[in-house]
Amino acid sequence: MSASQSNRARGLATTLSHAGRKPEDFHGFVNPPVVHASTVLFPDCATMLSGGQTYHYARRGNPTTDALEEALAELEGAAGVRLAASGLNAVSVALLSCLSSGDHVLITDSAYGPTRHFAETTLKRLGVAVDYYDPAIGEGIEALFRPNTRAVMTEAPGSLTFEMQDIPAIARIAHAHDALVVMDNTWATPCFFDAIGHGVDLSVQAGTKYLVGHSDAMLGTVAASERAWPGLKETHGALGMHVGPDDVYLGLRGLRTLEVRLRRHMQNGLEIARWLEERPEVARVRHPGLESDPGHAIWKRDFTGASGLFAFDFVDGISETQSYAFLDALELFGLGYSWGGFESLAIPVRLKGARTATPMPTGGPSVRLHIGLEDTADIRADLEAGFAALKG
Numbered sequence: 001m002s003a004s005q006s007n008r009a010r011g012l013a014t015t016l017s018h019a020g021r022k023p024e025d026f027h028g029f030v031n032p033p034v035v036h037a038s039t040v041l042f043p044d045c046a047t048m049l050s051g052g053q054t055y056h057y058a059r060r061g062n063p064t065t066d067a068l069e070e071a072l073a074e075l076e077g078a079a080g081v082r083l084a085a086s087g088l089n090a091v092s093v094a095l096l097s098c099l100s101s102g103d104h105v106l107i108t109d110s111a112y113g114p115t116r117h118f119a120e121t122t123l124k125r126l127g128v129a130v131d132y133y134d135p136a137i138g139e140g141i142e143a144l145f146r147p148n149t150r151a152v153m154t155e156a157p158g159s160l161t162f163e164m165q166d167i168p169a170i171a172r173i174a175h176a177h178d179a180l181v182v183m184d185n186t187w188a189t190p191c192f193f194d195a196i197g198h199g200v201d202l203s204v205q206a207g208t209k210y211l212v213g214h215s216d217a218m219l220g221t222v223a224a225s226e227r228a229w230p231g232l233k234e235t236h237g238a239l240g241m242h243v244g245p246d247d248v249y250l251g252l253r254g255l256r257t258l259e260v261r262l263r264r265h266m267q268n269g270l271e272i273a274r275w276l277e278e279r280p281e282v283a284r285v286r287h288p289g290l291e292s293d294p295g296h297a298i299w300k301r302d303f304t305g306a307s308g309l310f311a312f313d314f315v316d317g318i319s320e321t322q323s324y325a326f327l328d329a330l331e332l333f334g335l336g337y338s339w340g341g342f343e344s345l346a347i348p349v350r351l352k353g354a355r356t357a358t359p360m361p362t363g364g365p366s367v368r369l370h371i372g373l374e375d376t377a378d379i380r381a382d383l384e385a386g387f388a389a390l391k392g
């Protein structure tokens with residue numbers, strides 16, 4: 001696996017432990033304070049009018065938001081980072097920062113559903129033309145470029161269907177056409193995919209998932225390359241985006257243990273994925289870390305790890321209703337949207353016409369699993385109970 005982290009000054013684990021911390025600024029305390037603030041006072045008019053003070057007004061940042069943005073900028077090897085109220089808000093500000101009326105955007109057919117909804121509603125209303133492409137298109141994306149194509153939206157592996165994408169090839173072509181590459185990097189996080197180092201200009205994380213990691217806050221992050229940073233900074237500021245300090249702090253706290261948690265999610269996830277591959281009820285497991293997966297070669301070339309989220313398809317002949325009986329029988333796995341917390345979760349996959357550039361998958365129904373930090377023997381036993389319920 002590639003270990004290229006060209007923009008990072010020190011190792012991944014060291015960065016996660018130390019980035020964004022300045023104990024000398026806060027009386028030696030290890031962590032920065034949670035600054036609840038709006039107004040910032042100035043000593044006199046001269047200071048107020050000259051801008052000669054670090055902070056002016058809390059919407060534009062405070063020591064808590066600065067700590068997380070600086071830590072993420074170091075982690076991502078980015079020119080700058082901005083925080084958003086949710087992962088979807090991070091996607092929307094990233095796209096708004098590089099698209100204008102009359103522009104054209106290419107979006108992977110495997111994009112997160114609400115990203116597609118944002119494109120179909122807000123982007124189209126603002127006069128942006130939207131086309132979807134096969135996530136496996138690679139260099140073939142060049143044929144879809146128009147003179148006004150200004151951005152390519154990528155996500156790897158794809159939401160619900162887990163297709164990998166050749167990000168370096170797409171980035172090469174996008175940059176030759178003066179377009180920016182936006183990536184939803186929530187699955188791997190910057191720990192396991194160096195998005196900016198592979199040519200991405202706007203690297204988005206739903207911080208709600210692994211960064212926060214404990215299912216107790218919503219957060220989004222956008223890291224920008226040199227090329228994309230002025231636009232992101234301007235648009236984020238113009239929109240008046242701000243995240244409350246308590247939620248920012250939960251992101252900062254989650255960051256310190258991100259890699260340790262991810263490694264256990266990866267280990268548990270791969271173990272369960274391999275076990276599922278052997279089950280007679282399962283036609284296919286969608287996990288790029290498996291040798292059998294069509295995206296495995298790209299995953300191995302570009303990524304340094306996997307998270308705990310994947311899907312599997314039941315064999316033909318298992319009905320939707322039976323798949324719901326499987327899910328209802330699970331006790332350890334919660335039935336709930338989102339993922340990335342410490343606990344296991346499951347949902348039925350329902351694409352409902354959310355693929356237009358590629359054929360809808362056929363065959364048995366599909367289930368998405370988030371493998372948490374529990375003991376894998378207990379996770380397997382829970383899934384066994386689900387399989388038993390198929391016969392019920």
Ligand SMILES: *Cc1c(COP(=O)(O)O)cnc(C)c1O
Binds near residue numbers: 089220
């Ligand atoms: C959950 C998710 C988002 C959105 O994050 P929210 O914080 O729920 O808005 C974006 N992209 C992917 C891939 C996600 O799974």
